[in-house]
Amino acid sequence: MSRTLDPARPAPPRPTKPSPAVYRRRRIVAVGILAVLLGLLVSGGVYTSTALGAPIPVAEPAIDDPAPVAAPAQPVAQPGFGTWAVGAVGFDGLMAAGGEGTPMPMASIAKVITALVVLEEHPIPEGEAGPQIAYTDADVDIYWDMVAQNGSVAPVVAGSELSLKESLEAMMLPSGNNYSISLANWAFGSVDAYLERASAWLADHGLTETRVVDTSGLSLDDVSTAADLVRLGEIALENPTLAEIVATRSVAIPELGTIENSNRLLGTHGIDGIKTGTTDDAANLLFSADLAVGETSVTLVGVVLGGATHALVREAVAGLVDSIGPGFREVVALEAGRPLAAYATPWGDTAEAVATEGATVVVWSDTPVDVAVEADSLRLVGDGAEVGVATVTAGSQVIEVPLAVDGALEDPGAWWRLANPGALDEGVVAEPPAAG
Structure with missing residues (x-):
């Protein structure tokens, strides 16, 4: 079938070739878009590299220092002579x-x-x-x-x-x-x-x-x-x-x-x-x-x-022994497993430093029993690692009890790092563990 022209319908215009100015404008836009894309790509790579390579923030321990324990002074039956x-x-x-x-x-x-x-x-x-x-x-x-x-x-x-x-x-x-x-x-x-x-x-x-x-x-x-x-x-x-x-x-x-x-x-x-x-x-x-x-x-x-006599001396010695004896007491200064420090990370990991063993001391009269806790600052740590020491002091007695971490502080992973760049520069302070 052949097509015929309708003499009453005007002919469509012929395509025109863009002018040199239009070509220049198009090139400028294309180059701009490419530059933006390239900039985003380069910027994203730098951000990703920075986020993934940033150091883990330090988790500082929140320490529970037990209060010193002391009893009233023990009265002694003094001889009154010699x-x-x-x-x-x-x-x-x-x-x-x-x-x-x-x-x-x-x-x-x-x-x-x-x-x-x-x-x-x-x-x-x-x-x-x-x-x-x-x-x-x-x-x-x-x-x-x-x-x-x-x-x-x-x-x-x-x-x-x-x-x-x-x-x-x-x-x-x-x-x-x-x-x-x-x-x-x-x-x-x-x-x-x-x-x-x-x-x-x-x-x-x-x-x-x-x-x-x-x-x-x-x-x-x-x-x-x-x-x-x-x-x-x-x-x-x-x-x-x-x-x-x-x-x-x-x-x-x-x-x-x-x-x-x-x-x-x-x-x-x-x-x-x-x-x-x-x-x-x-x-x-x-x-x-x-x-x-x-x-x-x-x-x-x-x-x-x-x-004056041996009878008087025996009476005095008996009084001394009977009055001094009750002044000695056994004090449980630490129980094994007691939490003494707590850790937390910005990504939600938590752990506690606990006493690895108990400590019991015998003290006289009003001698105070004190526990001093030293716990390390941590980044990453596995469950059971030694992270500090609790020092029990009672007069001249000194007992050191190692602290081990109960829990783990692990790397947060790439997605968390990319989504939380600011948190990599900040730590989280945990609440001290509840007293045992």
């Missing part, structure tokens, strides 16, 4: 004291020094009796010389042999002055040689206020202070042989028969040692006592010097 002091094994200083720096005649408490110096020269393995010692007529003469001086004695038989432990029992339990001299002669060759060694031993152990001029304490020039004697008692208890002897009420020695301990407080008020002392003018007692405190025990060491 000089006295009470300490405890493992505790610095004295629990209570009166006139503790005043030198006083210590009487037969000096035999504790004799025993320790002899045992240093001839140590006895735990559970054994030590070497055998032969006693002669010379030792019998020493016995009668002590009787003439009105000194306390224990029987001796010429030709007999006693172990070193039995000899120490004869010196310590009935306070046999004669055995203190015989032992010094046996161990060092003479009393003078013993005294030279004893003076050096006292200096070595810091007992600078203590002086001995004989082996037995018979002389009033054998002096010490209550403070020094508490330390002497602690040293005595560190020697297993001597600690066993001073806690013995009586012992049967075949050559001597049964000998009794002069310390009548043994087995009462928790008392298990150490040594009586008697001068012409006064009675003394160096004592130790084991006291139950919670799930553990405390060993008191104390001394009372200058009582």
Whole structure:
């Protein structure tokens, strides 16, 4: 079929070629659009690179420092005479004291020094009796010389042999002055040689206020202070042989028969040692006592010097022990798993630093128990990592408990970084954990 032209309808205009100016305008627009697109692409790449490479903000710990724990001061039943002091094994200083720096005649408490110096020269393995010692007529003469001086004695038989432990029992339990001299002669060759060694031993152990001029304490020039004697008692208890002897009420020695301990407080008020002392003018007692405190025990060491009678001294010691004992208490300073610091991140991760173990301390009287918490600043951390330490302080006792993180602080990922660029420069401070 052929098409025919309608003479009445005008012909369409012919297409015209754009002018050079139009082409220039179009090129300018196209180049502008490309520049904008390229700028956006470059800008987006820089932003993406910056966001993805930005450092994680530091999460600072919100710390829960437990408040110090303290009890009221413990009242003590003071003797009201002489000089006295009470300490405890493992505790610095004295629990209570009166006139503790005043030198006083210590009487037969000096035999504790004799025993320790002899045992240093001839140590006895735990559970054994030590070497055998032969006693002669010379030792019998020493016995009668002590009787003439009105000194306390224990029987001796010429030709007999006693172990070193039995000899120490004869010196310590009935306070046999004669055995203190015989032992010094046996161990060092003479009393003078013993005294030279004893003076050096006292200096070595810091007992600078203590002086001995004989082996037995018979002389009033054998002096010490209550403070020094508490330390002497602690040293005595560190020697297993001597600690066993001073806690013995009586012992049967075949050559001597049964000998009794002069310390009548043994087995009462928790008392298990150490040594009586008697001068012409006064009675003394160096004592130790084991006291139950919670799930553990405390060993008191104390001394009372200058009582008018031993009965008065025993009453004073019983009062001291009974009043001091309740002043010890067991304090649970930390429980295992207790939260002590909290962490939070801007992207919602949270974690807590918890005590990895518990800490219990025994304290005296109003000694405060304090817990100081140190926790690290964190970026990323895995569950269980060690992040700090809690330091428990109670007097001279210091316990360090590691802190471990419960939870994890993880990288937020690319999408969160791109969507939250400002948050990468800011941290979040968590609320402190609730007190346990």
